[in-house]
Amino acid sequence: MSYPTPWQGKPLQGPGGPPMLASHADRERAVDVLRAGYGEGRLDHPEFEKRVTRAYQARTVADLAVLVADLPQGPMPQTMAAVGPVPRTFLPAPQPKTNGKAIASMVCGILCVATGGLTGLPAVILGHLAQSEIRRTGEGGDGFALTGLVLGWLSVAGWVFFAVLIGLVAVLAGSPG
Structure with missing residues (x-):
């Protein structure tokens, strides 16, 4: 009908x-x-x-x-019960926890400037430890560890250069001339 x-x-x-x-x-x-x-x-x-x-x-x-006349004049309100929970596929991926040693490595690397390079060696050690833990556990913070490594190695290289320069000056000053 x-x-x-x-x-x-x-x-x-x-x-x-x-x-x-x-x-x-x-x-x-x-x-x-x-x-x-x-x-x-x-x-x-x-x-x-x-x-x-x-x-x-x-x-x-x-x-x-x-x-x-037989249609709604605007969007129909929907309750969450009617819609249901959002499927996991559409949720943002959870961010992995940041490795603490990576953060410490970066902080030590940045402090190299303020401490005259004394925190360079800890930055290098913590950076390498952090990178191995990050590979093993899947944690985040690889960029922090890399920053600490680069700054730490620059500090260590600066100290080595300074020690070689002091040694060279000592040898040249002590040689009879």
Whole structure:
């Protein structure tokens, strides 16, 4: 049995006078409501096409109201119970814990400047320990460990260069000339 839909009838007349003419914006709003209804599966494609055609041909606001009368006029609120939990696939991947030795290596490497290079050797040792733990456990902080290693090795190289320079000066100053 086929039921007549309200939008297939004649244009509605306002109670007390002629109906108000529809503007282009009124037509576009009605078509937006129809698109939303089609997107939500409330209208099949042939009915959607018929209503859109009729919306663009509508002369009055009442004609448009009839076209969207059986559709929600905005987004339908959905509760989390209706939607359900977000599948794990779509959740962001959990960030791994940062290795503590990697952080300590970077701090020691940065402190090389303030301590005159005294924290360079601990930065190198902690950096190598951190990198091996990171490979073994999958923790984060590889960049921190690398920063500590680079700064630590620069500090150690600076101390070695300074020691060689002092030794060279001592040898040259002690040689009879």
